[in-house]
Amino acid sequence: MKDSKDKPQIDEIGCLEAINGLYAYLDGEMNDPESIAKFECYSRTELETALGELIRKSAKGKAPEKLQNRLRKLIDGI
């Protein structure tokens, strides 16, 4: 994590450009190393990354054992 004093603020990047770029960065859809570097030190990126991680953890499924056994039986029988 870099020093927050050095981070560009949202108004300096341009709000809409920043949001669009940020989401492309978060979803792994950004390829330009210079842009990636810019977003890696953007304060909101850290927070959105943390929120994204919480969403991932909260919504991740765990197949119940009953279903796991049902699927194994199904595959055995085909």
Added chain:
Amino acid sequence: MTDSEAKAWFSRGIEECMDSLYGLALRLTRNNANAEDLVAESVAKAWSALATLEDKERFRPWLFRILHNCYISEYRKKSVRPVEYGYDDIVVDGQEDDITGFLIKQPDDFLNWWGNPEREFANSLLGEDIVSAIQMLPEAFRIAVLLVNVEGLSYDEAAEVLGVPPGTIRSRMKRGRTLLQKALWQHANEAGLITDDLERGSKS
């Protein structure tokens, strides 16, 4: 590949995807029993359709597509349907002012508040709140968030699952994220987790 090799390969692939398949099915049907039936039916269909899998590296999106199609054709009508946020799925350039306004201002307040280390106790409440907020998203946004954010698919892969262009996934992710953040921000306000002092503190 012999039949037994194909079966062993398929079995390994399903083992690796079981949790994801169940997670997606549960968030779509919102019902444990229906989710289990949907997964089992999708796996059976996937085995019958294995010859149509062109690229074995894309097994997951291919499997998710089968599950999604199976949900649309057989399970959607049976699903429990809570009140969803009232946003349509039509994204027209230049008509996103309401969304953009919220994206620019309110989520920063929310995220600044949420990211405050002193709010640890509130963070522990948010797991359940996040699941409820996801469940209330309109289906088109919910599935995009699940595929990209939760399952880590690229826009191209998510587009393949849903049979839409990648640009549509980008738009749905933007709206889905905004709606989620808005719902969480409103929940935090309603639950009294955000006070004037904290709001001022988060902006300093």
